[in-house]
Amino acid sequence: MIAILDYGAGNLRSVQNTLAELGCEYELARDAAGLRKADKIILPGVGHFGQMMRALDALDVRQALIDRIGAGVPFLGICLGLQALFETSEEAPEVRGLGIFEGPVKRFPMGARVPHMGWNELELRRESKLLGNPKAPLYVYFAHSYYVPENSRTAAACTYEVPYTAALEAGNVFGVQFHPEKSGPVGLRIVRKFLEV
Secondary structure, three states: OEEEEOOOOOOHHHHHHHHHHOOOOOEEEOOHHHHHOOOEEEEOOOOOHHHHHHHHHHOOOHHHHHHHHHOOOOEEEEOHHHHOOEEEEOOOOOOOOOOOEEEEEEEOOOOOOOOEEEEEEOEEOOOOOOOOOOOOOOEEEEEEOEEOOOOOOEEEEEEEOEEEEEEEEEOOEEEEOOOHHHOHHHHHHHHHHHHHO
């Protein structure tokens, strides 16, 4: 069973529509029990890091998420869902992330226009289960003001004032800073690849 964690994220409906278009059955998980039943977990996200983490804590799903990821359940974090994997964010320094990976989420430099919105080409950094072996450039849609710096798990990067992680992969954990649910056929293909993991 594929679970989409429903904590009130604004892009939830778009993610549901993407799975429906792919003919994929799913359930909305709204508690720890729903996550414990899941064979795969998708964490969508738009908005504010602090609000998202407080919403997850209000549902009492933080530890269940950490446990399921640690147990090897395939996980896909979208936008804020990717950022949630890290320890902290400059958007809400007082709020803890899931801490699956070390390090902070950073704000784009002060001179940059934020949010960074629009289509950008992915710069592949290494082999990727999600991105495959594309024959043509991959353009995807972004909308964000904060970013994860490039690191050893970065599968693809983009540059907006600074280079940043656009997609990461580490074992069963996948994250994308862009919105596959708003990225047309390329986005559909990326979600399908996750469903096939």
